[in-house]
Amino acid sequence: MSRTLTIDPVTRIEGHAKVHIDIGDDGKVASATLHVLEFRGFERFVQGMQAELMPTLTTRICGTCPHAHHLVSAKALDIMFSAPPPPAALLLRQLLNCGSMIHSHAIHFFALAGPDIFLGEKSPVGKRNLMGLLEAAPDLAKKALRLRSIGQTMVEIVGGRGTHPVTAVAGGMSCGLTKESHATLNALAAEALELAKVVLDAGKKALAKDPEMLGRLPLKVNDMGTLKGNALDLYDGRLRVRKPDGSVAVDFAAADYADHLVEEALPYSYGKQVLLKDTSGATQPYRVGPLARLNCAEVTGTKLADAALAEWKATCGDPSPLVVAGHWARLVEILHCAEKAVSMLDDETILSADVRTPPGAIQRHAVAHVEAPRGVLIHDYHVDDKAIIESANFVVATQHNISSINTTIKDAASRLLGGSDSDLLDGVEFAIRCYDPCLSCSTHRVGQMPLEVSLWQGGQHIRSARR
Amino acid sequence: MAKVTVSFEWLSGCSGCELSIVDLHERLLAVLEQIDIVRLPILMDVKDYPKAKLGIITGALRTHHDVECAKKMRASCDAILAYGTCGVYGGPQGSGYAHAQSELAETAFVNNPTTSTHFVPDQGVPKLLAEGVLALDAAISVDLYLPGCPPHAYYVFEALRSVLDGKPPQFGEHNVCYHCDRHMKHTEVAALRRVHQGSLEKDACFLSQGILCMGSATLDRCRGACPTRGMPCSGCAGPSEAIVLEPNRDIRTEVATRMSMMTKIPKATITSEIEKQAKTYYAYAMASPVFREKPTFLLRRWISQQGAAR
Numbered sequence: 001m002s003r004t005l006t007i008d009p010v011t012r013i014e015g016h017a018k019v020h021i022d023i024g025d026d027g028k029v030a031s032a033t034l035h036v037l038e039f040r041g042f043e044r045f046v047q048g049m050q051a052e053l054m055p056t057l058t059t060r061i062c063g064t065c066p067h068a069h070h071l072v073s074a075k076a077l078d079i080m081f082s083a084p085p086p087p088a089a090l091l092l093r094q095l096l097n098c099g100s101m102i103h104s105h106a107i108h109f110f111a112l113a114g115p116d117i118f119l120g121e122k123s124p125v126g127k128r129n130l131m132g133l134l135e136a137a138p139d140l141a142k143k144a145l146r147l148r149s150i151g152q153t154m155v156e157i158v159g160g161r162g163t164h165p166v167t168a169v170a171g172g173m174s175c176g177l178t179k180e181s182h183a184t185l186n187a188l189a190a191e192a193l194e195l196a197k198v199v200l201d202a203g204k205k206a207l208a209k210d211p212e213m214l215g216r217l218p219l220k221v222n223d224m225g226t227l228k229g230n231a232l233d234l235y236d237g238r239l240r241v242r243k244p245d246g247s248v249a250v251d252f253a254a255a256d257y258a259d260h261l262v263e264e265a266l267p268y269s270y271g272k273q274v275l276l277k278d279t280s281g282a283t284q285p286y287r288v289g290p291l292a293r294l295n296c297a298e299v300t301g302t303k304l305a306d307a308a309l310a311e312w313k314a315t316c317g318d319p320s321p322l323v324v325a326g327h328w329a330r331l332v333e334i335l336h337c338a339e340k341a342v343s344m345l346d347d348e349t350i351l352s353a354d355v356r357t358p359p360g361a362i363q364r365h366a367v368a369h370v371e372a373p374r375g376v377l378i379h380d381y382h383v384d385d386k387a388i389i390e391s392a393n394f395v396v397a398t399q400h401n402i403s404s405i406n407t408t409i410k411d412a413a414s415r416l417l418g419g420s421d422s423d424l425l426d427g428v429e430f431a432i433r434c435y436d437p438c439l440s441c442s443t444h445r446v447g448q449m450p451l452e453v454s455l456w457q458g459g460q461h462i463r464s465a466r467r
Numbered sequence: 468m469a470k471v472t473v474s475f476e477w478l479s480g481c482s483g484c485e486l487s488i489v490d491l492h493e494r495l496l497a498v499l500e501q502i503d504i505v506r507l508p509i510l511m512d513v514k515d516y517p518k519a520k521l522g523i524i525t526g527a528l529r530t531h532h533d534v535e536c537a538k539k540m541r542a543s544c545d546a547i548l549a550y551g552t553c554g555v556y557g558g559p560q561g562s563g564y565a566h567a568q569s570e571l572a573e574t575a576f577v578n579n580p581t582t583s584t585h586f587v588p589d590q591g592v593p594k595l596l597a598e599g600v601l602a603l604d605a606a607i608s609v610d611l612y613l614p615g616c617p618p619h620a621y622y623v624f625e626a627l628r629s630v631l632d633g634k635p636p637q638f639g640e641h642n643v644c645y646h647c648d649r650h651m652k653h654t655e656v657a658a659l660r661r662v663h664q665g666s667l668e669k670d671a672c673f674l675s676q677g678i679l680c681m682g683s684a685t686l687d688r689c690r691g692a693c694p695t696r697g698m699p700c701s702g703c704a705g706p707s708e709a710i711v712l713e714p715n716r717d718i719r720t721e722v723a724t725r726m727s728m729m730t731k732i733p734k735a736t737i738t739s740e741i742e743k744q745a746k747t748y749y750a751y752a753m754a755s756p757v758f759r760e761k762p763t764f765l766l767r768r769w770i771s772q773q774g775a776a777r
Contacts, residue, residue: 044566164483
């Protein structure tokens with residue numbers, strides 16, 4: 001199953017990610033497609049498992065943001081076992097989410113996008129990587145790496161382990177905080193907040209001083225994000241789709257996702273794309289993730305991030321069509337998560353020993369969603385009367401973006417076709433990276449993204465550019 | 468001292484093992500000082516397989532391409548370390564063992580409730596192995612095994628240190644109970660129950676409460692992450708040393724023996740329940756030949772007896 005959307009450029013296809021570009025008779029790019037080449041089959045083999053295994057088993061769909069699968073399946077179990085979590089458990093789950101968001105966003109922005117943004121695209125290829133960034137801006141790069149480490153350590157403390165956390169269960173959490181762990185978390189969150197201010201400031205300045213880069217890949221498309229009222233919420237709320245003209249297309253509860261979203265298989269890829277469908281059955285693309293979330297939200301609910309959001313909207317537009325502004329959005333979210341972590345740890349409720357509601361009657365169908373770092377993640381389970389899984393359906397963040405990623409690749413390729421292969425590869429890589437797709441290698445590189453772009457015309461393979 | 472050359476390869480997995488290396492946090496720098504990484508797919512653009520003293524492979528074998536890559540690693544490295552439960556035992560996707568490969572694809576692509584199309588992608592995507600998922604040593608010889616999903620930083624650091632120093636690792640082959648401080652005690656509990664059925668005693672062994680916990684049958688590569696935080700062990704690091712080495716022992720016999728001694732639940736009731744719920748209790752190591760060759764192990768039959776839908 002490509003639900004993980006792990007495109008492994010290196011191991012799956014001669015060590016390369018595959019992008020397929022079709023050129024029309026007019027010599028222009030007709031279409032561009034990203035190919036997902038990993039399939040594991042989780043939806044089938046979880047059938048027959050005990051439902052309570054899902055929060056720990058489904059983390060293994062993706063090691064980059066396992067906490068999101070952990071939390072969304074625990075949320076589904078809350079519904080399945082009629083056990084709404086007590087307040088302390090909700091705070092702990094959100095704290096887990098904040099820690100992981102900080103870790104994931106920080107590693108993306110600095111290890112992956114950072115080299116282009118801070119060193120410039122024209123810097124030598126051998127230097128345009130994390131090592132080059134460590135040389136050129138050691139203080140900033142070290143702060144960013146420390147921020148990642150803090151985020152993951154928060155997950156380790158609250159979730160029991162950093163990669164593949166274990167503590168979210170039906171009805172809440174399997175254990176609460178001790179005084180000692182609370183004190184450690186307090187210190188970490190305070191440090192994260194200071195670091196988040198510094199890296200946001202540095203990232204924002206670097207992007208704002210290069211309007212060409214920031215404005216290069218505009219895409220007017222629907223945005224989808226989770227809101228409580230009009231405020232950003234990364235853990236729970238209603239899903240809202242905002243149109244490019246700023247109006248709201250639809251606003252719905254995750255439980256009704258099947259009425260609004262439809263998946264489509266693609267013959268060349270194990271990654272299904274998801275589209276928005278209206279009442280007439282017509283479909284439209286949309287995007288999710290930091291850019292989409294900030295486009296949907298009017299406020300973040302934390303003070304410093306609210307100011308940062310207002311500045312982001314004033315510079316990039318509201319809603320912003322600028323795909324590259326997603327990098328900046330990621331830093332605003334880091335600041336929000338750090339602020340939120342500090343405020344949740346200040347709330348004495350989080351120290352309560354009451355972290356788990358006893359289970360009640362079994363509900364046969366449960367749907368839940370959460371905002372993963374890369375966007376909306378949905379788990380949908382049917383169980384029998386003994387809570388054994390009868391069927392499961394997972395809609396994973398990167399799937400929502402497949403259609404927009406392909407459009408942006410086409411845009412980048414159109415501008416660069418006819419130039420050098422090296423520019424084409426750089427441009428395509430830059431375009432894909434804006435979406436931070438969960439192609440695990442592209443999110444954690446030191447060198448270049450190994451990539452193969454093949455050009456086709458009239459069904460004939462013309463040539464491939466690769467590195 | 469010359470640095471040790473290390474080559475990495477990543478097959479069918481989730482990327483969690485790669486992150487577990489980053490999660491050495493500040494100790495990562497100490498490791499990096501001693502090694503010279505010649506190949507690292509997620510970070511470096513190296514297409515071929517340079518010679519290396521140590522080859523670290525994460526992930527299981529899922530496609531023919533995975534098998535090819537594993538063989539190239541074997542040929543280019545002096546020693547191979549299978550890193551993580553997927554490489555050692557097949558990992559969670561090894562649960563596909565209970566199904567034909569076409570069933571897995573049909574659920575995702577042909578008969579999926581929110582998918583409007585009804586075909587399985589077949590243009591240029593890698594072909595899946597007919598056997599489903601295989602552990603690494605089904606295709607190549609493996610010198611060192613480090614299961615864990617992912618292994619805890621303590622074991623990662625110690626394993627790397629032992630290879631770098633050329634000395635045996637200083638960690639034992641304990642099971643998960645080694646790090647668990649719950650009290651084992653005799654109880655009057657007469658029936659098995661699941662974790663959602665009734666209240667939990669905070670400090671008592673799960674088995675003595677009638678709740679199945681795989682800790683006593685699972686190798687500790689997590690430092691007791693689950694039972695020390697209120698969760699029964701789900702066996703993610705694979706079986707304990709005793710089970711791996713002795714053909715007459717199995718997860719269910721190990722757990723049933725202990726549990727029946729602490730409670731009033733008959734041993735046969737416990738083994739039977741684990742067989743009925745084989746998908747749950749063998750979730751991480753189902754694909755392993757260690758189990759397939761055991762005379763006691765009839766996974767496919769147990770699962771098929773639970774009905775076609777399971």
